[in-house]
């Protein structure tokens with residue numbers, strides 16, 4: 297097919313797509329007999345966006361869940377109401393934050409909803425909170441157990457389950473896999489043609505769900521998976537198994553030696569590491585251990601949310617890429633202003649500082665923990681404004697072109713040179729309804745007119 301009069305890197309061009317690739321780019325291409333054509337009318341044509349950090353199955357589940365936190369639910373009464381009016385036998389809530397009703401355990405949750413089993417996920421994604429009926433349904437007081445199930449002094453489950461997402465899904469909905477088609481559509485609508493699933497505990501059953509969605513076309517995006525050392529190799533050739541995901545959690549940090557050993561172990565299996573590190577101590581441990589273990593070119597740091605100058609410098613020395621979430625500046629910035637130590641506020645989700653230090657910087661939404669629309673992250677990387685309109689880390693502002701480039705790196709080199717709409721490149725492309733000059737002033741997925749993945753139209757506004 298032909299895309300006529302598209303703006304590519306500042307020039308109006310016709311583009312021919314054939315066999316999933318870009319076959320020709322020229323000022324004018326004569327249509328072949330019967331060839332489909334679309335008039336871009338000067339709209340900007342870009343490579344499809346790549347979300348370098350997302351959680352697909354959690355996002356699929358979240359789309360059918362009750363919102364339990366800001367900006368939808370702000371206090372205890374609103375939470376109780378949201379749970380009361382929600383349909384379903386076993387409620388699933390997401391996005392909880394302590395600003396709503398404090399730290400919740402089974403007792404606190406029973407006071408909000410007691411007539412049905414309910415589970416609520418903290419917006420960090422690390423914690424599930426269950427009421428007594430849910431604990432009963434799972435048998436947590438009758439022998440069912442896993443590391444991560446918190447218990448009180450008497451051995452009773454408190455209802456707080458840490459990092460047990462896959463474990464819970466396997467027990468709660470073995471026959472009802474989350475539907476990935478709405479996720480695929482949501483992403484295609486925003487121009488996303490590739491994703492890296494950053495889930496730490498992806499197992500063979502989760503892998504099977506993802507593979508089925510790729511094979512059926514329900515998930516039209518290119519897919520790269522990180523996961524545990526034991527993550528099986530995907531059978532489908534279009535799915536890549538990449539990094540070993542190592543999670544650092546301030547509540548229980550490993551020793552420096554043990555963490556170095558985990559990095560060496562991943563590298564010995566010819567896999568880079570992707571280290572989840574949010575706080576200062578986590579980033580310091582991650583960067584220090586990489587330096588000690590000997591970094592690989594494809595090692596990466598997820599979030600690196602609090603990065604004072606000395607740690608930016610240390611990360612730059614390791615050569616690791618950083619995958620950041622500027623959308624959290626908008627989505628959570630007002631909470632950060634209240635909760636984060638003042639000395640750390642200037643170092644949150646940095647943009648310019650990473651680039652100036654020579655660090656390869658890429659963007660990921662962290663959906664469903666952040667909004668799945670990468671344009672919101674691009675906008676926040678430029679504006680550095682919280683939802684309430686307060687500037688946060690103004691010195692970290694990026695130009696719109698640089699912010700967009702956070703989502704244009706290849707899946708196997710996030711933060712590497714941006715992909716281009718070029719001869720022979722895969723036809724993974726995204727067409728806007730206006731020129732870049734106009735779009736850069738109003739960064740929004742609402743301007744995505746059409747998305748192609750390997751030459752197949754997967755979204756048209």
Ligand SMILES: [Zn+2]
Nearest residue numbers: 349351494662
């Ligand atoms: Zn994540």
